[in-house]
Amino acid sequence: MATPFVAGTRGAVLHRGLVDLLGEEQVLWQKHDLQLYEYDGAVDTATPDAVVIPRDTADVANLARFCSEHNVPLVPRGAGTGLSGGAIPVEGGVVVSFARMSRILELDAANLRAVVQPGLVNLHLSTAAAPHGLYFVPDPSSQKACTIGGNVAENSGGPHTLAYGVTTNHVTGLEIVLTDGTIVRLGGKAHESEGYDLIGLFVGSEGTLGLITEITVRLSPLPEDKRTVMAAFPTMDLASEAVSAIIASGLVPSAIELMDQLATVAVEASVGAGYPLDAGAILLAEVDGPRDGLDDHRARIEELCRANGATSIRVAETALERDRLWAGRKGAFAAMGRLAPDYYVQDGVIPRTRLPDVLRRIAEVGERYGVRIANVFHAGDGNLHPLILFDGSLGPDVLRQVKAAGVEILRACLDAGGSITGEHGVGMEKNCELPLQYGPDDLAAMLHVKRAFDPAGLANPAKIFPTPSRCREFSLHAARSV
Amino acid sequence: MTIPLHGLADHGEGPVSELISRCVHCGLCLPTCPTYALLGVEMDSPRGRIRLMKNVLDGRLEPDAAGYDDHIYKCLDCRACETACPSGVEFGKLVEGARAQIERARPRSAFARAMRWLVFRQLLPHHARLAVLARLGHLSKRLRIGTLVRPLPLGRRLASLLDLVPDRAPSARPLPASVAAHGAVRGRVALFQGCVMRAAFAGTNLATARVLARNGVEVLVPAAQTCCGALHVHAGEPTDARELARRNIASLEALDVDAFIVNAAGCGANLKEYGWLLREDPDWRKRAERFSGLVKDAIEYLAELGLSAIPGSLDATVTYDDPCHLLHGQKVRDQPRALLRAIPGVRFVELGEADWCCGSAGIYNVTQPDLSRQLLHRKVEHIRRTGADLVVTANPGCEMQLAAGLRADGSPASVIHLMDLLERAYGAR
Numbered sequence: 028m029a030t031p032f033v034a035g036t037r038g039a040v041l042h043r044g045l046v047d048l049l050g051e052e053q054v055l056w057q058k059h060d061l062q063l064y065e066y067d068g069a070v071d072t073a074t075p076d077a078v079v080i081p082r083d084t085a086d087v088a089n090l091a092r093f094c095s096e097h098n099v100p101l102v103p104r105g106a107g108t109g110l111s112g113g114a115i116p117v118e119g120g121v122v123v124s125f126a127r128m129s130r131i132l133e134l135d136a137a138n139l140r141a142v143v144q145p146g147l148v149n150l151h152l153s154t155a156a157a158p159h160g161l162y163f164v165p166d167p168s169s170q171k172a173c174t175i176g177g178n179v180a181e182n183s184g185g186p187h188t189l190a191y192g193v194t195t196n197h198v199t200g201l202e203i204v205l206t207d208g209t210i211v212r213l214g215g216k217a218h219e220s221e222g223y224d225l226i227g228l229f230v231g232s233e234g235t236l237g238l239i240t241e242i243t244v245r246l247s248p249l250p251e252d253k254r255t256v257m258a259a260f261p262t263m264d265l266a267s268e269a270v271s272a273i274i275a276s277g278l279v280p281s282a283i284e285l286m287d288q289l290a291t292v293a294v295e296a297s298v299g300a301g302y303p304l305d306a307g308a309i310l311l312a313e314v315d316g317p318r319d320g321l322d323d324h325r326a327r328i329e330e331l332c333r334a335n336g337a338t339s340i341r342v343a344e345t346a347l348e349r350d351r352l353w354a355g356r357k358g359a360f361a362a363m364g365r366l367a368p369d370y371y372v373q374d375g376v377i378p379r380t381r382l383p384d385v386l387r388r389i390a391e392v393g394e395r396y397g398v399r400i401a402n403v404f405h406a407g408d409g410n411l412h413p414l415i416l417f418d419g420s421l422g423p424d425v426l427r428q429v430k431a432a433g434v435e436i437l438r439a440c441l442d443a444g445g446s447i448t449g450e451h452g453v454g455m456e457k458n459c460e461l462p463l464q465y466g467p468d469d470l471a472a473m474l475h476v477k478r479a480f481d482p483a484g485l486a487n488p489a490k491i492f493p494t495p496s497r498c499r500e501f502s503l504h505a506a507r508s509v
Numbered sequence: 510m511t512i513p514l515h516g517l518a519d520h521g522e523g524p525v526s527e528l529i530s531r532c533v534h535c536g537l538c539l540p541t542c543p544t545y546a547l548l549g550v551e552m553d554s555p556r557g558r559i560r561l562m563k564n565v566l567d568g569r570l571e572p573d574a575a576g577y578d579d580h581i582y583k584c585l586d587c588r589a590c591e592t593a594c595p596s597g598v599e600f601g602k603l604v605e606g607a608r609a610q611i612e613r614a615r616p617r618s619a620f621a622r623a624m625r626w627l628v629f630r631q632l633l634p635h636h637a638r639l640a641v642l643a644r645l646g647h648l649s650k651r652l653r654i655g656t657l658v659r660p661l662p663l664g665r666r667l668a669s670l671l672d673l674v675p676d677r678a679p680s681a682r683p684l685p686a687s688v689a690a691h692g693a694v695r696g697r698v699a700l701f702q703g704c705v706m707r708a709a710f711a712g713t714n715l716a717t718a719r720v721l722a723r724n725g726v727e728v729l730v731p732a733a734q735t736c737c738g739a740l741h742v743h744a745g746e747p748t749d750a751r752e753l754a755r756r757n758i759a760s761l762e763a764l765d766v767d768a769f770i771v772n773a774a775g776c777g778a779n780l781k782e783y784g785w786l787l788r789e790d791p792d793w794r795k796r797a798e799r800f801s802g803l804v805k806d807a808i809e810y811l812a813e814l815g816l817s818a819i820p821g822s823l824d825a826t827v828t829y830d831d832p833c834h835l836l837h838g839q840k841v842r843d844q845p846r847a848l849l850r851a852i853p854g855v856r857f858v859e860l861g862e863a864d865w866c867c868g869s870a871g872i873y874n875v876t877q878p879d880l881s882r883q884l885l886h887r888k889v890e891h892i893r894r895t896g897a898d899l900v901v902t903a904n905p906g907c908e909m910q911l912a913a914g915l916r917a918d919g920s921p922a923s924v925i926h927l928m929d930l931l932e933r934a935y936g937a938r
Contacts, residue, residue: 059561059570059576060552062560062564062569063557063560068533068535106536106539106540107534108536108537124549124551126549126550148540150540151540171540294595297595297597358537361537361594362596363596365531365597368530418530
């Protein structure tokens with residue numbers, strides 16, 4: 028769909044130009060250094076031509092002007108924890124690492140706002156806000172490491188976005204550097220801004236519209252208290268019935284999560300939180316808010332779990348116990364190294380009620396491809412995370428097979444009336460599958476927006492939109508099955 | 510005596526590939542890595558360093574590459590990334606393997622080789638020589654030699670080494686062969702004296718034995734023991750470390766004791782890994798594993814046993830800085846805090862970033878002085894915020910580094926090993 032991109036200046040000329048522009052300390056260009064910017068938290072890799080580590084917005088703007096003059100792609104990178112290849116320089120170019128733009132510029136507790144640089148680690152913001160009784164709501168599982176800039180680019184979710192909304196609901200202002208070097212300020216601390224909602228447009232744009240250099244976020248008051256319930260079920264089916272029953276009861280838990288047995292085994296080995304290893308499914312539910320009434324809600328959840336076949340129920344007695352339960356769930360992907368050298372995670376969304384069917388199809392896919400699949404699931408909002416386990420050292424065919432299995436899982440999600448990504452982004456990982464969800468006119472409308480901001484196509488090329496070179500195989504596949 | 514070209518011996522090994530493949534490059538280790546925080550580049554993060562090792566393994570990077578050497582030796586080996594890692598990557602073993610690989614592959618200057626030979630072969634395994642050096646160091650410090658040599662070539666390095674020398678004079682008196690338990694006997698242990706501990710902190714060894722004895726533990730102090738080899742392992746010299754390990758195991762394993770007690774976190778972590786160190790030696794592996802299974806830090810042992818004697822009261826505000834090899838290497842976190850809270854009168858204040866390395870990291874403050882100093886400043890800043898009179902820790906390297914940092918900062922706070930503090934509290938009864 029997008030025009031194939033031909034990168035301009037490369038090699039020594041590029042390195043010299045960047046060093047002259049920004050200084051030795053801000054530029055990496057040696058092969059063994061560049062090889063360390065070719066991966067993120069997922070499975071795709073590509074080596075950049077250079078890495079720039081800017082100090083401030085001016086550096087970024089100078090860099091963008093330089094790159095637009097020399098036709099060099101710009102690929103932003105936070106902590107490299109992403110799961111859809113957003114930070115992978117698939118067409119080469121400059122990776123822009125925000126590791127040294129990681130400060131909190133202002134913490135305006137009275138107005139419930141913070142102004143931060145994109146490289147700030149998500150959890151560091153909540154830690155800094157805690158003495159003021161505030162926190163930043165979006166809590167992706169990688170929140171100890173991932174950056175706010177990455178969260179904004181991917182419109183990240185997290186277990187607790189069930190009740191309180193994803194990243195886009197918590198951003199009120201942005202400073203953007205467009206690929207021609209123009210610095211644009213959108214919104215601010217105010218609740219609403221006039222004109223087009225360009226903040227909404229940039230949140231989740233995956234670096235394809237420009238580079239985010241400053242973010243104004245909404246902080247929220249810490250809940251007075253929380254109750255965390257862990258329930259074990261003999262099967263995922265029963266556990267998902269319990270989830271439906273909880274939602275149907277009118278309760279609004281702040282999070283409801285499910286893990287299957289395989290995932291639980293890895294997680295328990297990692298944190299020792301006391302997850303029962305013999306259960307077919309583990310449900311983790313949390314309610315928070317004013318202390319009054321919390322215990323009623325907790326009791327209601329316990330009752331509904333029991334009525335739907337829970338074999339054991341545990342309520343976290345202390346904050347430490349609660350933290351450990353969550354540490355397990357949040358470290359679930361990262362614990363997969365205990366089961367296999369590599370994993371490939373999917374991010375499909377389905378109507379919650381279809382979970383048993385879709386899980387059965389996922390299991391079938393696993394059997395057909397001869398791979399083990401662990402399931403971790405934001406059950407409250409129907410966001411599946413099947414983790415396909417494999418050993419990439421066995422050759423490129425293995426990854427190809429695993430990706431094919433992934434496509435089949437996405438298809439199962441779409442067949443169930445869902446979508447292909449909930450919170451990890453499209454990136455270079457699902458761009459070929461985007462036409463499964465959108466027609467040609469839908470995609471063309473989105474491309475108009477992309478071109479309006481980035482006419483030269485330098486902002487994170489070959490992401491989100493399908494590219495002819497990489498997606499040919501897929502088009503044939505899609506043509507056969509439609 | 511010949512000084513070999515590539516480190517001290519041909520180790521014939523590198524980081525173990527099964528350990529590398531545990532890493533799923535999720536990045537959760539990044540914010541816990543002090544060098545990543547200071548430098549902000551992937552090469553100086555645990556994930557990046559593992560990728561460097563993998564690239565060497567896959568033939569994409571030469572093991573003698575300058576960049577490999579640089580980033581692998583910039584690692585503190587503090588192992589904070591191990592605590593953060595959900596997949597259980599044993600980073601310490603990896604980085605130590607990578608260093609052995611580098612020492613084999615990369616030629617060193619004559620000076621570097623001579624220093625390695627001197628420190629690892631001629632000093633650390635010989636406690637009498639170390640004792641002389643400790644006394645010399647103390648004397649030089651009192652004579653303010655540091656100020657004199659600072660302008661000379663290499664003088665700055667020597668001066669900053671002298672900054673680390675403890676104020677307290679090293680004790681010349683050897684420990685008794687055993688210390689009898691007070692009251693009913695609750696346990697019988699052997700004390701591992703260490704090399705630096707024995708030379709410069711013999712007082713802490715004595716305090717450890719006394720504190721244990723006061724709590725009903727009979728403490729043997731076997732004469733036949735040597736340096737544990739931790740510094741050798743950290744510096745990519747596992748062959749020498751294995752030889753020291755064999756000597757320690759052979760001379761201590763026959764003792765009829767409940768535990769081998771160590772009060773230096775760096776040594777403890779290494780002694781607990783003798784099984785790993787000798788894993789490929791069929792004659793020694795089982796013996797090493799059995800020995801390692803009996804090693805306990807004094808804090809760990811005492812907290813598990815429980816205090817039978819109540820310490821006297823100390824009127825002090827106290828904070829605790831976790832030695833990395835106790836917290837991340839041995840997962841001992843709650844025990845020292847529990848012991849501190851058991852001292853009447855002590856006001857315990859948590860230290861911000863107590864789980865961060867102070868920059869001492871074995872000989873890191875000598876090999877990477879700039880990074881080490883930045884970490885020390887950060888640590889001293891956190892200590893200042895606690896308002897503590899006493900900074901408690903449990904490793905000689907950390908003690909020297911923290912004390913040097915506080916002195917340079919003009920802070921009135923002093924640094925003390927937890928066993929010394931407990932002994933002081935018992936003395937106050």
